[in-house]
Amino acid sequence: MIPYTYLSEQLASDGIDVNAVEAALKAQRIETPSWGYANSGTRFKTFAHAGAARTTREKLDDAAMVHKLTGIAPSVAVHIPWDKPEGDDYVAMRQYAESCGIKIGAVNPNVFQDEVYRLGSLGNPNSGIRELALDHLIECCDIMRKTGSRDLSLWFADGTNYAGQDDLRARKRRFEEGLRQAYTHLPTGGRMLIEYKFFEPAFYSTDVPDWGVAYAFALKCGPQAQVLVDLGHHAPGVNIEQIVSFLLDEGRLGGFHFNNRKYADDDLVVGSVNPYELFLIFNELVGAAQSSDVLTRSTAENLAYMIDQSHNIEGKLLPMLVSVINCQEAYAKALIVNRAKLRVVQQDGDVLGAHEILNAAYKTDVRPLLAHIRQEMGVPIDPIAVYRASGYEAKITNERGTAKNTGGYQA
Ligand code: PSV
Ligand code: MN
Numbered sequence: 535m536i537p538y539t540y541l542s543e544q545l546a547s548d549g550i551d552v553n554a555v556e557a558a559l560k561a562q563r564i565e566t567p568s569w570g571y572a573n574s575g576t577r578f579k580t581f582a583h584a585g586a587a588r589t590t591r592e593k594l595d596d597a598a599m600v601h602k603l604t605g606i607a608p609s610v611a612v613h614i615p616w617d618k619p620e621g622d623d624y625v626a627m628r629q630y631a632e633s634c635g636i637k638i639g640a641v642n643p644n645v646f647q648d649e650v651y652r653l654g655s656l657g658n659p660n661s662g663i664r665e666l667a668l669d670h671l672i673e674c675c676d677i678m679r680k681t682g683s684r685d686l687s688l689w690f691a692d693g694t695n696y697a698g699q700d701d702l703r704a705r706k707r708r709f710e711e712g713l714r715q716a717y718t719h720l721p722t723g724g725r726m727l728i729e730y731k732f733f734e735p736a737f738y739s740t741d742v743p744d745w746g747v748a749y750a751f752a753l754k755c756g757p758q759a760q761v762l763v764d765l766g767h768h769a770p771g772v773n774i775e776q777i778v779s780f781l782l783d784e785g786r787l788g789g790f791h792f793n794n795r796k797y798a799d800d801d802l803v804v805g806s807v808n809p810y811e812l813f814l815i816f817n818e819l820v821g822a823a824q825s826s827d828v829l830t831r832s833t834a835e836n837l838a839y840m841i842d843q844s845h846n847i848e849g850k851l852l853p854m855l856v857s858v859i860n861c862q863e864a865y866a867k868a869l870i871v872n873r874a875k876l877r878v879v880q881q882d883g884d885v886l887g888a889h890e891i892l893n894a895a896y897k898t899d900v901r902p903l904l905a906h907i908r909q910e911m912g913v914p915i916d917p918i919a920v921y922r923a924s925g926y927e928a929k930i931t932n933e934r935g936t937a938k939n940t941g942g943y944q945a
Contacts, residue, residue, distance in 0.1 A: 535899060535901055535902055536899065536902060537902060538902040538903065538905065538906045540902075541898075541899075541900075541902045541903060542903070542906075545870055548872055549872060549874060549875075550870050550872065555866070555869045555870060555903070556903070556906070556907050556910075558820075558865075558869055559862065559865065559866055559869065559903070559904070559907045560605075560907055560910070560911055562606050562839075562861075562862060562865055563606055563607070563608065563609070563839060564604075564606055564607050564792075564839050564840070564841060564857075564858050564861050564862075565607070565609045565610065565611050565639040565640065565838060565839060565840040565841065566597050566600055566607050566609075566610055566611070566840075566841050566854055566858070567610070567611045567613070567840065567841055567842055567843070567844070568590060568593040568594070568597070568610050568611060568612050568613060568616070568617050569593075569613050569616060569844050570841065570842075570843050570844050570845065570850065570854055571586065571587040571592070571593040571596040571597065571850050571851070571854070572586050572587045572588070572593060572844075572850075572937070572939070572940060573586045573937055573938075573939065573940045574801070574844030574845070574846055574940055575846050575940065576846060580846070580940055581846060581847055582936045582937060582938065583849055583850055583936070584931045584934075584935065584936045585850070585927055585930035585931035585933075585934050585936075586850050586934070586936075586937055587850070587930075587934070587937075588934055588937040588939060590612070590617040590619060590627065591630055592930075592934065593610070593617070594610060594627075594630060594631050594634055594636065595634060596850065596851055596854075596930070597610040597634075597636055598631075598634035598635055598636050599851060599921075599926055600851060600854050600855055600858060601635065601636050602635070602913070603855060603913060603914055603917040603920060603921055604855065604858050604859065604862070604913060604917050605908070605911040605912070605913040606858065606862060607636075607858050608635070608636050608637060609636060609637045609638065609639035610631065610636055610637070610638060610639055611639045611640040611641075611642060611687065611840055611842075612627075612638055612639075612640075612641055612642065612681070613642040613644055614641060614642065614643055614644060614670075614673070614674055614677060615644060616644065624677050624680035624681050625680050627681065628680065628681045628682060637682065638681035638682065638683055639683060639684075639685070639838070639840070640683060640684075640685040640686070640687040640727070640789075640838060640840060641674045641677050641678050641681065641683045641685070641686055641687065642674075642687045642688075642689070643670050643671050643673075643674040643686070643688065644670075645667040645670055645671070645690065645691075646689075646690070646691035646735075650663050650666060651663070651667070651691070653700070654690075654691075654692035654693070654705070654741070655667035655690055655691075655692055655712075656668065656690060656692065656708060656709050656711075656712030656713065656741075657690070657692040657693070657700075657705040657708050657709050657712075657741045658692075658708070659700055659704075664708060664712060667712065668712050668715055668716060671686070671688070671712075671716040671719070672716065672719045674686055675716070675719040675720055675721060675724065676719075678720075678721050678724055679721045683724075684723065684724060684725060684838075685724070685725050685726075685727050685788070685789065685838050686716075686720060686724060686725065686726050686727065687727045687729065687762060687789070687838075687840075688713075688716075688726060688727060688728050688729060688762075689729040689731065689742075689762075689764075690709075690741060690742055691735050691736065692705070692709070692736065692740070692741040692742070693735075693736025693737075693738070693739045693740035693741050693743075694736055694738045694739045695736055695737055695738050696738055697738055699738065702739060705739075705741055706741070709741050709742070709751065710751060710754055713726070713728070713751050713754070713755050713759070714754060714755055717755040717756055717758070717759055720758060724758065725758045725759070725760060725788055726752075726755060726758060726759040726760070727759075727760055727761070727762040727788040727789050727838065728742060728748040728751055728752055728759060728760070728761055728762060728788075729742070729748070729761075729762040729763075729764055729767070729791065730742045730743060730744050730745055730747060730748040730761070730762075730764075730767060731743070731764065731767035731799075732744055732767060732768065732769060733798075734798065734799065745761055745763065745777045745780075745781065748761040748762070749761050749781065749784070749786055752786050753786070757785075759786075759788075760781075760786050760787060760788025760789070760833075761781050761786050761787055761788055762788050762789050762790070762791060762838075763777060763778060763781070763787065763789075763790050763791070764790070764791035764793065764842055765790070765791065765792055765793055765794065765795050765804065765811075765812075765815075766791070766793045766794065766795045766797060766798055766799045766842075767791075767795075767798075767799070768795060770795075774811065774815060775811070775814040775815050775817070775818045778815055778818045778819070779818045779821075779822070781833075782818065782819070782822040782830050782833050782834055783822075783827070783830050785829040785830070785832075785833045786833070787833055787834075787837060788837065788838060789837050789838030789839065789840055790815075790837065790838070790839055790840060791840055791841070791842030792804035792812075792839070792840065792841045792842065792843070792857065792861060793841065793842050793843045793857075794806050794807050794808070801843055801844055801845060801846055802843065802845075803843065803845075803848075803853050803856050803857050803860065804841065804843070804857045804860050804861060805857075805860035805861070805863075805864060806856075806860070809860065809863075809864065810896060812860065812861070812864040813864045813867050813868060813895075813896050814892075815864070816861075816864045816865045816867070816868035817868040817871055817892065817895075819834055819837070819865075819868065820865070820868040820869055820871065821873065822834035823835060824873065839861065841854065841857050841858070841861075843857060849927075851921065851926070851927070852918070852921065852922075855917055855918055855921055856918065859917065859918070862904060863900055863901075863904065866900040866903055866904060867895050867896050867898060867900055868895070870895045870898060870900070871891065871892060871895040872891055872894070872895070875891055876888055876891045876892070879891065
């Protein structure tokens with residue numbers, strides 16, 4: 535690795551404001567998911583991980599450990615009812631999180647696991663079931679008030695499996711109605727994030743299949759409704775960074791679910807297969823955060839950066855740490871893109887010149903920069919090595935044993 539002083543001098547001589555880059559890195563925040571600390575599996579098998587969290591408190595303990603080691607993961611998304619506390623005491627849940635040095639982040643309603651949702655939730659042809667789903671979304675808005683959460687993070691498993699199974703236009707209208715109603719229950723300052731997914735578990739049609747539909751629903755609901763981009767929920771070849779840039783410019787990007795789309799869903803470490811794509815996404819985010827357009831800038835500044843991964847065979851805390859660090863590295867590389875030079879060559883139509891500027895940042899080894907800011911933040915320079923040596927895995931394995939339950943999905 536090149537020394538930090540050499541790297542920072544090199545960046546400064548290229549016109550990069552190294553102090554601003556370091557300040558941005560220190561302010562970065564990534565939310566981890568409660569369900570990522572518990573056992574999870576595929577529909578074929580759940581391989582239980584010794585030491586995996588059995589309760590929400592244990593999930594919060596583990597999330598606190600990830601934050602302690604990285605300094606940039608101070609909140610945890612919860613999934614209801616997977617994280618429903620005894621006696622519905624969400625205030626106690628919040629207090630426990632705070633006592634661990636973290637906060638409760640996005641609240642994720644679950645309208646896909648109960649028997650009644652066989653034909654969907656807000657899109658269900660049965661109005662009584664639509665009402666049940668809406669009641670749960672409203673319950674989650676109340677939970678947000680108790681946990682101090684800003685974001686209601688919505689994902690629906692709704693859709694159809696067979697042509698002719700239901701009226702597609704009617705389903706669209708039911709969704710629009712349900713989302714609009716839920717929107718009116720958001721707490722003051724609260725946001726509704728609408729997540730799309732192009733397939734699964736419904737395979738013929740999906741009620742919120744892509745960013746365009748999520749965007750249209752968000753527009754119908756109001757300014758506090760935005761789109762959530764889960765990296766796993768795209769067909770191969772889709773240019774996610776372009777979706778991100780469009781939504782940023784329209785003020786409708788609300789947040790991310792980071793993961794790797796090889797799985798077509800949420801289970802692999804973000805940036806593990808295509809770190810370049812992650813960098814390109816962060817590149818759009820950094821560009822937007824520096825935009826002269828007020829809406830674009832404030833949208834970029836208020837994003838919820840969340841991980842949505844439930845690791846199945848690689849352990850729990852370690853892959854979560856790697857994921858947080860991968861986001862940190864991608865962000866660092868995006869921050870050192872020479873945007874002033876880029877604008878000039880773009881204007882000149884120098885296609886490969888522009889491409890080279892991006893690649894120069896991507897190819898820079900930013901680890902000395904990260905080691906430097908970590909030292910200044912008072913967290914380990916090498917969080918992975920410190921975690922491996924910490925004895926935490928042995929401690930939780932000893933205390934918790936091998937749990938039979940999962941954190942959510944029953945495989
Ligand atoms: C659905 O596949 C999803 O991405 C949604 O965000 C859910 O809330 C989450 O996964 C559950 O793991
Ligand atoms: Mn997701």
